[in-house]
Amino acid sequence: MSSAIVVRDLRKSYDGVEALRGISFEVGEGEVFGLLGPNGAGKTTTVEILEGYRSRDGGEVSVLGHDPGTPPRALRERIGVVLQHSEFQPLLTVREAHRLFAGYYARPRDVDEVIDLVGLQEKRNARVKTLSGGQKRRLDLGVALVGDPDLVFLDEPTTGFDPAARRSAWEMIRALRSLGKTILLTTHYLDEAQQLADRVAVIRAGRIVKLGTPAELIGDTRGTEIRYRRDGEPAVIETEDPTRVLHELTSEALAAGHELEHLEVRRPTLEDVYLELVDGDDEDGQ
Amino acid sequence: MSLLVHQLAFEQRVFWRSREAAIFIFVFPLLLYALLASVYSNDIDGVPSADVLLAGLFGYGAANTAFAGLAIILVGRREAGVLKRLRSTPLPPATYIAAVLLSTLVVFALQAVALVVLGTFAFDASLPANWLGFAGAIVLGVACFAGLGVGAASLIRSAEGVSAVVNVIVLPMAFLSGSFGPTQNLPGFLEVVADVLPLTYFLDIVYGVYLDGESLHADPTALGVVAAWGVAGLAIAWRRFGWMPRER
Numbered sequence: 001m002s003s004a005i006v007v008r009d010l011r012k013s014y015d016g017v018e019a020l021r022g023i024s025f026e027v028g029e030g031e032v033f034g035l036l037g038p039n040g041a042g043k044t045t046t047v048e049i050l051e052g053y054r055s056r057d058g059g060e061v062s063v064l065g066h067d068p069g070t071p072p073r074a075l076r077e078r079i080g081v082v083l084q085h086s087e088f089q090p091l092l093t094v095r096e097a098h099r100l101f102a103g104y105y106a107r108p109r110d111v112d113e114v115i116d117l118v119g120l121q122e123k124r125n126a127r128v129k130t131l132s133g134g135q136k137r138r139l140d141l142g143v144a145l146v147g148d149p150d151l152v153f154l155d156e157p158t159t160g161f162d163p164a165a166r167r168s169a170w171e172m173i174r175a176l177r178s179l180g181k182t183i184l185l186t187t188h189y190l191d192e193a194q195q196l197a198d199r200v201a202v203i204r205a206g207r208i209v210k211l212g213t214p215a216e217l218i219g220d221t222r223g224t225e226i227r228y229r230r231d232g233e234p235a236v237i238e239t240e241d242p243t244r245v246l247h248e249l250t251s252e253a254l255a256a257g258h259e260l261e262h263l264e265v266r267r268p269t270l271e272d273v274y275l276e277l278v279d280g281d282d283e284d285g286q
Numbered sequence: 287m288s289l290l291v292h293q294l295a296f297e298q299r300v301f302w303r304s305r306e307a308a309i310f311i312f313v314f315p316l317l318l319y320a321l322l323a324s325v326y327s328n329d330i331d332g333v334p335s336a337d338v339l340l341a342g343l344f345g346y347g348a349a350n351t352a353f354a355g356l357a358i359i360l361v362g363r364r365e366a367g368v369l370k371r372l373r374s375t376p377l378p379p380a381t382y383i384a385a386v387l388l389s390t391l392v393v394f395a396l397q398a399v400a401l402v403v404l405g406t407f408a409f410d411a412s413l414p415a416n417w418l419g420f421a422g423a424i425v426l427g428v429a430c431f432a433g434l435g436v437g438a439a440s441l442i443r444s445a446e447g448v449s450a451v452v453n454v455i456v457l458p459m460a461f462l463s464g465s466f467g468p469t470q471n472l473p474g475f476l477e478v479v480a481d482v483l484p485l486t487y488f489l490d491i492v493y494g495v496y497l498d499g500e501s502l503h504a505d506p507t508a509l510g511v512v513a514a515w516g517v518a519g520l521a522i523a524w525r526r527f528g529w530m531p532r533e534r
Contacts, residue, residue, distance in 0.1 A: 051374055053530065073376045081374040085531075086367035091303040092296070103292040104375040147375070 004029045004064055004151050004182040005050060011058035012045055019045045021206040022059070027184055029150075032177050034197030035186040038278055042206045043186040044084060047155050050184065051081055064151055077106055080149035082140045084156050090129035094120050094139060097128055098146050105147035118142040118172060134165035141172060151182045158192060170195055190271045204278045217273050225268065229261040289377065293385035294392075301393060311355040312397055315347040316404055322466055323409045330468055333497060336409035339467065341496045344401055345489040346456075346465040348427030351394040354452040356435030357442065359386070365445035369529040379529075383436075391428045398424050412497070419495030422502040426491070426509075430484055430516035437519030440526035459485050484515035 005027040012020040020042045027033040035043045048054045050063050052071035061068055066075040088097045098115060102108035115124055118138040123131060131139060137157065144152060154173070158166045166189075173196050176183060187193055193200045194214045202210040202217070210217055224242040226249065228235055239245045242265060253260050302308055319339060326335040363369050372382060398420075405411030414420035438455075442448045460466060462479060463486035472480060480486050487508040494500035503509055 053370070053373065073378070076374060076376040079374065081371070083367060083371060086371040088368065088371075089296075089300050091300050096296070096299070100292075100296050101375065103289065104377040106376070 002029055003027060003062075004031070005033075005184065006062040007046070007050070007059070008061075009059040010046065010049065010056055010061060012042075012049065012054070012056055019206050020049075020056075023203070023206070023208055024059075025201050025208065025211060027182060029182055030177075030180050032173070032183040032185060032196055032198050034193040034200040035184070035203055036188070036190065036193040036197075036200050036274065037203035038188055041203045041278075043188075043203055044155055046203070047153055047184065047186055051079070051153055052076075077147065078150045080144035080147060080152040082137075082144045082152070082154045082157055084159070086140065087136075088128050088139065088143065091127060093125050093127055094131070094142075095124045097139060098142055101143045102146045107148060108146050109148045111146060114142050114146050117145065117175065119168065134161055134169075137161070137165075137169065138172075141169075145176070149181065151184070152176060154183060154185045156186055156188070158187070158189065166192070190269070190274050194269070202274060202277050209277050210273075218268055225264075225266050227262065227264040227266070234262075289381050290385055290388070293377070293382060294388050297385055297389035298392060301389060307355065307359070311351050312393060312400075315343050315350055315397060316400055318346070318466070319343040319401060319404060320408065323405070323411075326467060334411065335467075336405055336411040337497055338493075340401060340405040340409075340411045341492045342460075342465040342467065342489060344398055344423075344496070345427070345463070345485050345492055346460040347397050347401065348394060348424075348488065349431050349456050349460060349485055351397060352390050352428045352431035353435040353438065354449075354456045355393070356386070356390055356432050357438040357452050358448050360436065360439035361442050361448040362445050364439070364529065365531050367531055370531060373529045387428070387432050390432055391425065394428050395424050414496045415499030416495045416501065419500065419502045423488075423492050423495050426502065426512060427488055430488065430512045430519075432519075433516035433523070434484070434519035436527065437522035440523045440528070443532045459483050462486070463489055465489065482511075484512055487511040 003026045005025075007026070008024045010020050010023040011018070023042070023046060025033070035046060037043050045054065049056050049061060050068055052063075052068040052075070055069055063071075064075060064078055066072055068075065089100075092100065094115060095111060098111045102111050112124075115121055118141050120135065120138050120142060123135060128136070128139065141154075141157070157173070158169045161169060170192070173183065173185070177196075183196075185193075185196060197214065199211065199213050200217060201208045223238045223240045226237045226239065226242065226246060228249075237245060237249075246265060249260065322339050322343070323336045326339065328335055330338045360369075373379070402411075402413065406413060435452075438452060439448075442451055462469060462472070462476060463483050464480075465485065469480065487505075490505055490508045491502065491512065494504050495502060
């Protein structure tokens with residue numbers, strides 16, 4: 001698999017404060033890569049350098065074979081961008097906003113097809129200013145896709161969504177992946193990274209503290225946790241052999257005729273790992 | 287080229303759909319002309335006041351449309367992230383700016399025609415004595431004040447403040463340079479201010495082409511001052527114009 005994005009030892013400071021302290025990662029073609037971290041960790045700075053918005057102070061960066069520090073038009077033809085905050089002309093309709101952007105690209109997709117893809121068909125002729133927050137995010141995504149990009153940047157695509165809107169946004173992002181698009185996603189939602197990303201880089205205070213598939217991040221070292229309450233006190237058993245341990249536990253309880261209150265069997269989630277990784281002082285919340 | 291037309295078409299659509307902009311920028315100078323021409327009915331220095339005011343409001347319209355209007359549009363779009371978003375598309379920045387400027391020119395040209403129509407039909411004003419010169423003045427006015435408008439947009443940080451800032455500049459400037467009728471007995475320091483304002487010189491040119499039938503370049507000093515102001519605005523824009531929101 002060749003790389004859509006290569007980042008080596010990327011550095012950036014704002015007014016002497018180091019926002020990025022040497023970040024390296026690669027994103028393969030067709031991969032969904034998640035940058036996960038708390039606010040101020042350096043996610044948006046990283047993405048905005050890759051999108052060509054910000055200059056870098058050090059390191060090497062390649063996006064689809066181009067240096068985004070001096071982005072040629074050919075690169076802009078092939079990327080789609082969903083910014084954390086952006087607005088469109090509030091007086092245009094959804095269809096007009098898509099048509100406007102379609103006009104910027106050499107080989108745009110069919111405007112109505114894209115509107116259907118992002119689920120705005122009911123709002124095709126509605127003015128942008130009448131859309132809800134979630135619908136505006138769909139518009140962001142539709143407009144980012146209308147140029148038929150190979151690489152899509154999604155900077156916190158579901159921040160501020162209600163749970164139902166998030167689920168449907170996730171469905172759309174999965175649909176993008178099935179179209180073969182490479183996706184770089186930033187998020188501070190762990191479940192989002194876990195649900196969507198093939199690989200995740202956990203970033204904290206300008207450094208990548210962990211990189212791997214969600215499964216790798218969780219690791220095989222930690223076993224399964226069995227939790228229950230005994231005489232009102234919480235009890236936790238960590239085991240590599242959950243079937244046997246659970247069987248023994250429930251057999252004993254059955255024989256003794258008492259209930260295992262609050263019985264719970266769980267694998268550590270990415271959240272447990274994440275909280276361990278990002279726990280501690282946030283050195284440079286920017 | 288087709289990209290320029292594409293963007294220009296959308297700029298026009300957005301402008302005319304925005305009632306605030308269309309009223310403040312397009313209708314307001316017409317309204318002021320109708321009011322002033324109704325109030326002042328005598329001749330001014332031997333010229334019918336309807337003619338002098340028409341030329342004056344034409345100057346005010348140029349400043350209002352190209353300077354105030356453009357600064358408000360650009361700062362609003364920059365702070366909302368519209369410009370930032372455009373920057374990551376293949377649309378060349380120069381094409382975008384050209385489309386926005388052309389759109390401003392279209393609006394002001396229509397406004398100029400509307401002023402002439404309103405003046406001749408409702409107030410018996412004269413038609414431009416030099417049509418070609420009048421057309422040239424439309425382009426010159428937009429060029430000068432749009433240069434200043436882009437320059438101002440580069441300096442003004444907040445979308446909330448931009449409208450107040452540009453109006454605090456445009457209204458006194460229009461008054462001092464005589465857009466709303468000739469000024470008499472200005473205190474000395476205001477006279478000095480009036481003598482450097484671009485609108486003062488632009489109005490001299492407009493009086494020349496509209497009332498006296500002179501050519502656009504009959505007064506090289508006035509032309510030079512107007513051009514210098516436009517270039518100064520562009521120079522500021524060249525150094526300070528940004529596509530990214532300033533306030534986040």
